[in-house]
Amino acid sequence: MxxxxxxxxxxxxxxxxxxxxxxxxxxxxxxxxxxxxxxxxxxxxxxxxxxxxxxGSVEPRPIVWENIKAAIGHSTEPQQPLVLPEPPPPPPPQVEPAEMRQAPAVDTxxxxxxxxxxxxxxxxxxxxxxxxxxxxxxxxxxxxxxxxxxxxxxxxxxxxxxEAKTPPPPPSAQYVALLQQGAGAPAFILTVDAATKSFTVRKVGAQAEPGKSFELWLISDKLPQPRSLGVIGGSDFTARPVLSSYDANTIHAATFAVTVEQAGGSPSGQPTSAPIFTGKLIETVPGGQK
Structure with missing residues (x-):
């Protein structure tokens, strides 16, 4: 409305x-x-x-409340009159000219x-x-x-x-090994993260024969025999965290080798043929630096 x-x-x-x-x-x-x-x-x-x-609140004078009670018949004391100032005398009447005495009618x-x-x-x-x-x-x-x-x-x-901002941890050291045969072109590139001890193998130029698999090995003087790090997959990248059981000195000084095994890897847990690609780690990114 x-x-x-x-x-x-x-x-x-x-x-x-x-x-x-x-x-x-x-x-x-x-x-x-x-x-x-x-x-x-x-x-x-x-x-x-x-x-x-x-x-703010204003407290009225006591006489106001007494007059209110007296007006409604609840007062026990006589009402005190309010003293008001005398009104001023009215001004003397003014005589209007004759032409102004006849005013038009107004809608009151x-x-x-x-x-x-x-x-x-x-x-x-x-x-x-x-x-x-x-x-x-x-x-x-x-x-x-x-x-x-x-x-x-x-x-x-x-x-x-x-909140205090915690600075991000510095990047961990990175290590790389070129797995190759003699002075030939690299067949695989092995990357190791020092903090997580995980590695990634990137296939560069090697191609497995039908019914065969490439297997990666860790060879160290501190170990009685080569340790298998698993079969390298058929895709371009293979990532695994299997280095966590080895100390840093063993990892950095070891030789990483690739052998050709039957499909699925060596059945005995030991290489069945001589390594065809080998390499050692070199530090490419120092720890704590960007």
């Missing part, structure tokens, strides 16, 4: 508490039957509610209605201006003097937790 300016002004003045008893009854009747109008009143109460938080009802609208919107404008000023003062206090505000509307202190 579309509401006129008068309806909206009535809702605002109801929230302000400036209506007389008849107008308040009219607003409350509309609220009882019109939920949308009730929402307008509640919106004004929400907007103007901040004014109550900015105004329209004048009263227009005066009511002007008064109502003047009250609303004054309330909105006061609300804006109060919000501006409250914002300034929140920024510069938060302790001067009531506890309920003080800004909460911000706690910023700064």
């Amino acid at each position: 579309a509401y006129s300016e008068d309806h909206i002004a009535l809702a605002a003045e109801y929230a302000l508490g400036t209506l007389d008893a008849e107008e308040r009854a009219q607003v409350e009747t509309m609220m009882a039957v019109d939920k949308e109008f009730t929402a307008i009143v509640q919106a004004w109460e929400h907007r103007l509610g901040s004014l109550n938080q900015m105004v 009802a329209n004048v009263i209605d227009l005066s009511g609208r002007v008064k109502r919107w003047r009250n609303v404008a004054s309330a909105v201006s006061a609300l804006a000023a109060a919000l501006l003062v409250m914002l300034g206090l929140q920024i510069y003097q938060p302790d001067a505000l009531p506890q309920a509307i003080r800004p909460k202190p911000r706690v910023q937790i700064v």
Whole structure:
């Protein structure tokens, strides 16, 4: 439903508490039957509610309460009259010229209605201006003097937790061995990560015969016999973590060899033929450097 300016002004003045008893009854009747109008009143109460938080309580004089009780018949003491100042004497009547005595007829009802609208919107404008000023003062206090505000509307202190950033661990050392036959071109490239002791074999130029497999071996003076590191797969890269059971000195000083075995690798766990490709590790990336 579309509401006129008068309806909206009535809702605002109801929230302000400036209506007389008849107008308040009219607003409350509309609220009882019109939920949308009730929402307008509640919106004004929400907007103007901040004014109550900015105004402290004022204790009335004792005579005010005694006069209220006397008016409703509950006072035990006689009512004390309020002393009001004498009104000033009225100004002397002015004699209007003859040509001004005949005034045109005025629609009294329209004048009263227009005066009511002007008064109502003047009250609303004054309330909105006061609300804006109060919000501006409250914002300034929140920024510069938060302790001067009531506890309920003080800004909460911000706690910023700064987590210490742990620097990433330095990269581990990397080792590479070119597995080749004599001075020929490399058949495989073996890469070993010092931190994880895992290795990757990259096939470069070697091609296995049908029904045969390439098998990788670790040969060291510290070991009684060659140790198998597994069959090199048919793809370009084969990665395994099987060096974890060996210490670093054994890995770095060992000779890595490739033999040709039957499909699936040596059945005895020992080489069945002489190595055809061999190589030793060299350090390509020192540990702790990028």
